[in-house]
Amino acid sequence: MIEVELTDIGHGGVAVGRAPDGRAAMVRFGLPGETVKVNVTEDKKRYLKGDAYEVVGEPSVHRIAHPWPEAGPGGVGGADLGHVEFSWQTEWKTRVLQSQIRRIGGEELAEHLRSQGIEPRVRGFEQDAQTNGWHTRTRVDLTADGCGRLGMYREGTHDVIALERLPIADPRIEELGILGRGAAGRGWDFGPGTRVKAVAPSASEPVVVVGRQVLDAHGEPAETPFVHERVSLAGREYDYRVRADGFWQIHREAATAISALVLEAADVHSGDHVLELYSGAGLFTLSLSTAVGDNGTVRAIEGNRLAVETARANLRDYPRARARTGKITPRMIEREGYGTDVLIADPPRTGLKIEGARAAAQSDARRIVLVSCDVAAMARDVAAMVAAGRRVLALDSLDMFPNTSHFEVVTTLA
Ligand SMILES: C[S@@+](CC[C@H](N)C(=O)[O-])C[C@H]1O[C@@H](n2cnc3c(N)ncnc32)[C@H](O)[C@@H]1O
DSSP: OEEEEEEEEETTTEEEEEOTTSOEEEEETOOTTOEEEEEEEEEOSSEEEEEEEEEESSOOTTBOOOSOGGGSTTSBSSOTTTTBOHHHHHHHHHHHHHHHIIIIIHHHHHHHHHHTTOOOOEEOOGGGGGGTTOSOBSEEEEEEOTTSOEEEEBTTSSOEEEOSOOTTBOHHHHTTOOSSGGGGGGTOOOOTTOEEEEEOOSSSOOEEEETTEEEOTTSSBOSOSEEEEEEEETTEEEEEEEETTSOOOOBTTHHHHHHHHHHHHHTOOTTOEEEEESOTTTHHHHHHHHHHTTTOEEEEEESOHHHHHHHHHHTTTOTTEEEEEOOOOHHHHHHHTTTOSEEEEOOOTTOSHHHHHHHHHTSSOSEEEEEESSHHHHHHHHHHHHHTTOOEEEEEEEOOSTTSSOOEEEEEEO
């Protein structure tokens, strides 16, 4: 173990400081202002990474005992901010958001946002204060250990730590009885190494996906491989049927909150032609389709064939929208961007990348909405669009992953 004085917050759930030999140290489970004893997990020439096991001297006023010790130092991933008092987690993330804008986006982007009167901040869901952000995830990926008990990987390894509790998950997931030694007695039988996904949807019963099989709460094969989700938005209800093993927003409030943000940011007019990239099962497509009215169109493009099939079924009553399978590339964005009034993109963590962002910026769209789940990718993509002549109108950031270092950013550009 080495001792590190932590002075700042870095990207990826770490506090940063200097190791005794002068190398940069990135430390999980520390807080700025603390001196901590660190178990080094990655030892590189110019930097090291590790977990803080002990605070030397005064702990930060923002430190709490991690409510889920199995996800603390040396434990499973999934709650790397569990040691930070909940009310300060949005401040932690705001510092990361602002520093990534400066570091990755550069002083030009920071200055551009200032000139637009934008002060980037991360905000949480009001409802989350009641549970300090715990019990909010409706989807959890688990793996069975050598004895068939479900758990998660020890951070950075492929060792499974069996878990008795899942404080990150919607309580309906623990109620399935799939965790702990008692699971076998309740009829659950997982072979060593089996991958399991537990899902607690908003509009149907919880299910367990084991390999390719979808099981109901009693461990019996479910009637369908789909679950149901519902989003209430602008006085309407949108119903979705999604594959139990497919992508859907994880936080119980996220699908509604992010759809509302996107719809407002997109400012779609009746008759508009909307291009939606990375459209998944059609979460945004339905409300966008309502917004374009009888004369507009929504072209939704997504790489996963099964997600597109699901989106098509969800869009059955929305004839103005079409979903199609396609690999999104800068060339494709360039081609599809002609004649587009509003462009929406919700890419995976890698973001649009510079060429993709440039192609989006050069499209005909009078408005672009970029949804980013990685802040560094967001800063790079937005900087590229601003450099290509676009203007940021708004930058909203939501803490959709409490007790972890992740958050979502929605950027609106003209
Ligand atoms: C963050 S999800 C967004 C889905 C949807 N907007 C939602 O909120 O449910 C990103 C989506 O991008 C798709 N995707 C990833 N890389 C892609 C690519 N190169 N071309 C097309 N789709 C891609 C994934 O299959 C996934 O559905």
